[in-house]
Amino acid sequence: MPSVNINFIVISSLAMFPIHTAFSAPNPNAGLNPHHARVIQHWDNSRRNAAIPRDLLIDPRGRGYMRVKQGELTPYGHTVEPLAGKPKRNEDSTAPLISDMSPSGGVLDTTITFNATVTDNVAVSQVDFYITGPTANPSSYSFAASASNGDVWTSTIQDFTDGGWCWYVTAKDTAKRGGNRSTSQEACLDVDAGGNAIEPPATDDIVVNGNWSISAQNISADVQWAAGRIYFEMPANKRKRQWNGYVCSGTAVKDTTTGRSLILTAAHCVYDDANKAFARNVLFIPNQSDSGTGTDTNCSNDVIGCWSTEFGIVDRRWTQTTFPNNIEWDHAYYVVNDTGAHSGASASSDILANAVPALSINFVAARHDEGDGTSSAVDHSYGLGYSYADDPHFMYCAEGMTTEGAVNWWLPSCGLSGGASGGPWLQHNGTDVWDIISVNSWGYTTSPGMAGPKLDNATGQCLYSKADSGAEPSSLSDGNAGIITDCP
Known part of the structure; x- marks a missing residue:
């Protein structure tokens, strides 16, 4: 699985800002x-x-x-x-809807950008990606996704090893009493570092609401x-x-x-x-x-x-x-x-x-x-x-x-x-x-x-x-x- 130098699109700002000595x-x-x-x-x-x-x-x-x-x-x-619109937080009982998971299959390289569309009646508060694999020695990992473009949540992860991997999405909204939660179905893919990977298409550099x-x-x-x-x-x-x-x-x-x-x-x-x-x-x-x-x-x-x-x-x-x-x-x-x-x-x-x-x-x-x-x-x-x-x-x-x-x-x-x-x-x-x-x-x-x-x-x-x-x-x-x- 990915090594400890995993990259995220949104990185904690706390460690990245130089301190002005003055x-x-x-x-x-x-x-x-x-x-x-x-x-x-x-x-x-x-x-x-x-x-x-x-x-x-x-x-x-x-x-x-x-x-x-x-x-x-x-x-x-x-x-x-x-105007009447979305329900109030204390009236919302509908969990977020997860769709358009990408990648949903295929052969990919060792660095992969995961995307999923998550919508909700009120507002989405948290989205996590769970990844299992590789086939030969499976383990489970979780990564916090960040909102990138409208309802799309994303995370880029590197250093995958060869083999079969699967992933799914969990989402939580802002409803009271801990929020409504949902879990997607699992999608699977293969990783090949030997040059046979099919690169995912490039995406626009849009950030919706990220930690600086x-x-x-x-x-x-x-x-x-x-x-x-x-x-x-x-x-x-x-x-x-x-x-x-x-x-x-x-x-x-x-x-x-x-x-x-x-x-x-x-x-x-x-x-x-x-x-x-x-x-x-x-x-x-x-x-x-x-x-x-x-x-x-x-x-x-x-x-x-x-x-x-x-x-x-x-x-x-x-x-x-x-x-x-x-x-x-x-x-x-x-x-x-x-x-x-x-x-x-x-x-x-x-x-x-x-x-x-x-x-x-x-x-x-x-x-x-x-x-x-x-x-x-x-x-x-x-x-x-x-x-x-x-x-x-x-x-x-x-x-x-x-x-x-x-x-x-x-x-x-x-x-x-x-x-x-x-x-x-x-x-x-x-x-x-x-x-x-x-x-x-x-x-x-x-x-x-x-x-x-x-x-x-x-x-x-x-x-x-x-x-x-x-x-x-x-x-x-x-x-x-x-x-x-x-x-x-």
């Missing part, structure tokens, strides 16, 4: 100012556990909805109930250091007496103004366009994936600690209407003070933009609809974020980028789950640098895919310039801590 220096520890100390103290265990992803979706009628923890949809900015692996992507590890999870609160209604906790993702980006650092995210993670208020109690945790520790109340067990933000900046047109009528402007910034905002584990600097390798934003035309489906294509793009269900792992999707309407980029197979909103989209700029071209914005209720606003225009450049200008808001009170700016 980040291990002692923390100058200037201390928190009172406002930021209150933010750190606010996010106790109960509040973090109660926070939900702030993910926005559009249904076939064109109405906006927000998906909450258990996958249910709640009306966003209106009171119309969602730098070794597989040949992309700088900087993105994992710069990106992080954002905790914040938005009002429950326009009276602003009750506030609810949410999670999104964001990325530290390069700036030119002394005294502040910038975090790029989605506008719906900064300003509540339904209740007309800026977020409060905003906390940013960069590179949480490398800590190996789930989100908790302790910033000291995160790799370089946490930063609280000062205020947000959004385009006025995001605030004047309600999702989905404002999707073109679903990008925004948080401003972080360079002093008194850092807490927890030591970093090379208390200044966020110095403690992490802040990324650049590409305001020039992004590439789209030009590729051949492979990872080397010029339009191959990566969407990344901290999905709530995969805490604390940094997740990603990848494929050739296209458009969705006139104002959005589109990754048609992307399956990032709740909490990834605001996370960066990366594309190669042709000079060995991966720049941000968009952020995770919204999806559809009935099909996969992720939309992102176009930043390569006058609005994208204008909003960044305002955030980088040193401008200050007139108020830092709850719901008002931000700047609404006019851009072309």
